[in-house]
Structure formats: structure tokens, C-alpha cells
Amino acid sequence: MEFRPNPSSLIFNRFYRVIRRIPRGRVATYGQIARMAGLPAHARYVGYALATLSKKSVPWHRVINAKGEISKRGTPQFAFRQRALLEKEGVVFGQNDRLSLKTYQWKINRE
DNA sequence: CCGTTGACCATAA
């Protein structure tokens, strides 16, 4: 099922707010964003929120799963595009299409 | 109002 953008969505906008703060060249996990948005048990909905993105200025490509992989959604085209965007920011992927969270994860004082 | 369905995560076995 596909989501449509809904400006009146409450928690989705909270996620967008957090994601917009991710610096260039860094990544954040779905669970991390949920925690930082004050909604620790909503890792799933971070992804669903991104699926409803229309033309919002949200760096969706900096959001990856907890294993350091790009989440798959239907066609591999999006994953390819996301990877390209990240590599353009200096992120290097390993041979398993994974990146080092230890190196690239966005960490803020007091998460 | 109800059932279904989605970019997920931590934990247990």
C-alpha cells in the first residue's frame, strides 16, 4: 500500500523534524529517529512517514536500518539512488552493501 | 467502525 502526503499528520511531522537535522555525510537509523522524536516504540512509522513524502525537503536518503543497510522497498532502484546520494556525501559502503554505523551514524550530545 | 498493510527494531531461542 502506498501512503499519501498528509500535512496534518502528527507523528510523521515529528519524524521529519528530526530527519532534517541529520548532517551531510551522516546517517541515522529508523529506531534512532523514533527515539529522538520522543516516540521510542515507533521505529516502523518512521519508514512509513518517509513513504508519504512528496516534495518535502527531508534528507530521506540519510535514513537506514539498524544493520547499516539501505531498506528495500519494492524496486531496487530507490536503494541504488539512495546509495548514490550517500556516496556523494562521502559515505563508503562495504562489500555487503552495508556501511559502518560506528563511523557514519549521526550522534548528538545526549541522544 | 473494521480489516489490511506498510522504508522497522529489540529480544529470545
Add this chain to the structure above:
DNA sequence: CTTATGGCCAACG
């Protein structure tokens, strides 16, 4: 390493 489970929201028909 793998599979299963509980947690939980929003859009749609």
C-alpha cells in the same frame, strides 16, 4: 547466522 514475536500509527476501501 536464522526465525518468531510483541510493540505500534496512519491511510484506504
